[in-house]
Every structure is written in C-alpha cells, then in structure tokens.
Amino acid sequence: MYDVIVVGARCAGAPTAMLLARKGYRVLLVDKATFPSDTMSSHFILARGAAHLKRWGILERIVATGCPEIRSRTIDVGSTSFTDAVEPTDGVAACYAPRRIILDQILVNAAVGAGVDLREGVHVQELLWEEEQVTGIRGFQVGGKEISEKATLVIGADGKRSVVARLVQAPTYSVAPTFTCGYYSYWSGVSLEGQEIYERDRRAIIAFPTHDKKVVVAVQWPSAQFDEVRRDIKGHFLETLEQYTPHLATRLGEGEQAERFIGTGDLPNFFRRSSGPGWALAGDAGHCKDPILAHGMSDAFRDAQLLADAVENGLSNTCSLQEALADYEQRRNEDAAPLYAFNCQMARLEAPSRDG
Numbered sequence: 100m101y102d103v104i105v106v107g108a109r110c111a112g113a114p115t116a117m118l119l120a121r122k123g124y125r126v127l128l129v130d131k132a133t134f135p136s137d138t139m140s141s142h143f144i145l146a147r148g149a150a151h152l153k154r155w156g157i158l159e160r161i162v163a164t165g166c167p168e169i170r171s172r173t174i175d176v177g178s179t180s181f182t183d184a185v186e187p188t189d190g191v192a193a194c195y196a197p198r199r200i201i202l203d204q205i206l207v208n209a210a211v212g213a214g215v216d217l218r219e220g221v222h223v224q225e226l227l228w229e230e231e232q233v234t235g236i237r238g239f240q241v242g243g244k245e246i247s248e249k250a251t252l253v254i255g256a257d258g259k260r261s262v263v264a265r266l267v268q269a270p271t272y273s274v275a276p277t278f279t280c281g282y283y284s285y286w287s288g289v290s291l292e293g294q295e296i297y298e299r300d301r302r303a304i305i306a307f308p309t310h311d312k313k314v315v316v317a318v319q320w321p322s323a324q325f326d327e328v329r330r331d332i333k334g335h336f337l338e339t340l341e342q343y344t345p346h347l348a349t350r351l352g353e354g355e356q357a358e359r360f361i362g363t364g365d366l367p368n369f370f371r372r373s374s375g376p377g378w379a380l381a382g383d384a385g386h387c388k389d390p391i392l393a394h395g396m397s398d399a400f401r402d403a404q405l406l407a408d409a410v411e412n413g414l415s416n417t418c419s420l421q422e423a424l425a426d427y428e429q430r431r432n433e434d435a436a437p438l439y440a441f442n443c444q445m446a447r448l449e450a451p452s453r454d455g
C-alpha cells in the first residue's frame with residue numbers, strides 16, 4: 100500500500116513523486132516508457148520553470164550536461180520587433196532548452212534519489228475503486244505480467260490523452276479549438292544564442308539553442324493546413340523560413356539539418372477537472388495548451404509543486420485530502436488562466452503582417 104501512485108514520469112509526474120518522497124511519503128511512480136526516453140516535444144523551459152528546477156536542486160544537474168543558458172529573447176511580429184533580456188524569476192535570469200531524453204532522465208533519477216519506487220514499462224489500463232473512491236491502479240508490465248497496486252491517492256500525470264482522466268471521467272472546461280499544427284527539427288553549425296520568435300501571415304517561427312551546439316527550429320501553421328503541410332514537410336518548412344525569415348533561412352543554410360522533422364496536429368487547448376475522491380491530475384493531463392509560448396513544461400513543474408504541497412496538507416490532516424486537492428486545482432487555475440487566454444490569442448496566429 101502506497102500513500103501516492105503517480106502515473107506518468109516526465110515533467111509533471113517525476114517532480115510530483117520526488118517532492119512527495121522528500122516530504123516522507125511512500126510513492127510509486129509508473130510509466131509505460133523506459134528511460135532514457137525521448138518524447139514528441141520541443142523543450143524550451145521559461146525562467147519561471149527553471150526557477151522550480153533550481154529550487155529543487157535539479158538545475159545544476161541540467162547545466163552540467165552542457166545545456167546552454169538562453170539569456171535573451173527576440174520577438175518579431177512584422178510591425179513590431181524587439182529584443183530583451185530574460186526577466187529574472189526568483190533569481191534565475193535565463194531560460195534553458197535541454198533535450199527531453201536528457202531532462203526526463205534527470206527528473207526520473209531525482210525522484211528515485213528521493214526514495215520513489217519507479218516501475219518502468221508499466222501500462223496502466225484500469226483504476227481500482229471502492230465505491231466512488233479511487234484506491235489504486237491495474238496495468239500490464241512489458242511481457243504481459245499484470246500488476247495491481249493500491250494507494251490513498253492516484254495522480255494522473257499521464258499527458259494530454261490521460262488514461263486516469265478518462266477512467267475518472269474528468270470533465271473538460273474552458274476548451275478552445277485546436278489552433279495550430281507544427282513541426283520542429285535540429286540544425287548543427289548555426290550560431291544562435293537567444294530565443295527568436297517570429298509571427299507572420301498566420302505562421303509562427305521559433306528558434307533556440309540546445310545541447311550539442313544544435314539549434315531547434317519550429318514552425319507552426321493554422322491547424323487546417325496540417326494535411327497539406329505533412330504531405331511535404333521539408334518543402335513547407337523551408338519555404339516558410341525563406342519567405343518570412345530569410346535571414347534565419349540563410350543562417351540555417353550555412354549549417355546543416357542534423358535530425359528528422361518531428362511534429363503533430365494534435366495540439367488541444369483545455370482545462371480538466373483535476374481532483375476527485377482518491378485522484379488528481381497534473382501537467383498536460385489537467386491543463387493543456389498550444390506550445391506556441393512554451394508554457395507546458397514550466398506549468399507541469401508548477402503543478403508538481405502545488406500538488407505536492409496540497410497532498411501534504413491533506414495527508415497530514417491540516418484539512419481533508421479532498422479540500423486540499425480542490426484548493427490545488429483552484430490555485431493552478433488562478434495562475435494558469437491569464438496565461439492561457441494570452442496563449443490562445445497568440446495561437447490564433449493573427450498578429451498583423453508587415454503590410455497590415
């Protein structure tokens with residue numbers, strides 16, 4: 100019997116498990132992936148996200164892997180363009196873009212280092228119930244062996260298509276349509292120190308440096324163009340750069356594309372009810388938004404902190420667990436709502452063109 104089972108071991112799940120174990124709780128962390136494991140996501144972490152990592156003692160482990168600091172940001176929407184220094188948050192004046200295969204392993208290691216029981220290659224398929232209360236998980240290990248574990252609380256940190264959310268029938272709210280589709284890739288031999296964001300003619304172009312002196316470049320189009328774009332990803336990608344950011348296209352042309360294109364048209368925008376009897380949701384499982392402003396990972400870290408603090412309140416009887424989890428959801432929403440509104444506005448890709 101565990102205090103908490105966390106399903107999903109990436110940006111939301113691993114830190115939630117780590118923080119709860121550091122508070123002295125017995126925590127099981129399961130993921131169907133086995134780590135090191137990459138995932139579909141570019142990986143720009145805002146200063147507020149990096150501040151969480153610093154507070155948890157994890158930022159220095161990321162920096163030690165050779166992940167560059169990103170200290171400036173250029174935003175260019177055609178009619179307006181400016182470059183500014185990254186605004187410090189809790190003493191952190193830089194953003195970071197660690198590769199997910201590196202970051203997620205560091206997060207999992209930190210959880211295990213805190214005393215979390217980690218089980219990889221476990222696909223959760225059902226929840227255990229006692230009347231209306233979730234009491235555990237049932238799933239299958241790679242190879243088919245069934246596992247079943249019980250806990251006071253089950254946390255779904257299992258991403259935007261969360262199985263936990265589906266099984267508890269968590270309703271969605273503040274749903275906005277899918278605005279964009281996007282592809283990204285990596286270039287070597289290109290000099291770029293800050294983050295660059297361009298919005299032109301219903302396209303967003305985003306570039307930033309990452310590990311191994313590589314540069315990530317992402318392009319987002321209106322979601323209605325997904326089928327057209329994916330028929331010729333490279334053609335559409337390079338044509339967009341040449342047409343709207345020729346200076347960036349020239350710089351990329353001086354280097355070379357180092358990896359394949361990765362992308363999706365599955366970029367939903369929603370909040371989900373994130374707490375109920377014996378269950379809670381964190382990260383994309385509870386609130387998902389278009390990646391245009393790179394809030395997802397930093398939001399997942401925020402959720403981990405808020406949820407771990409709430410669970411401590413609930414399990415130490417400062418208030419009932421149910422009240423503590425409802426308070427978590429409310430605090431998350433207070434923090435997320437203004438950002439979500441602005442994010443949806445940007446994802447509409449309606450910035451004025453240079454001519455307009």
Ligand SMILES: Cc1cc2nc3c(=O)[nH]c(=O)nc-3n(C[C@H](O)[C@H](O)[C@H](O)COP(=O)(O)OP(=O)(O)OC[C@H]3O[C@@H](n4cnc5c(N)ncnc54)[C@H](O)[C@@H]3O)c2cc1C
Binds near residue numbers: 107140381397
């Ligand atoms: C194309 C793209 C680009 C993005 N770029 C950025 C960016 O630059 N910056 C940023 O901050 N955010 C970005 N995001 C958003 C970011 O990826 C997410 O917000 C973030 O990864 C959410 O983390 P999470 O831990 O909540 O979920 P996830 O990263 O989705 O992790 C969920 C985990 O749950 C596991 N899981 C799922 N179901 C089960 C199950 N049934 N049993 C066991 N395990 C299960 C999965 O294997 C996975 O490991 C981007 C997203 C996309 C799609």
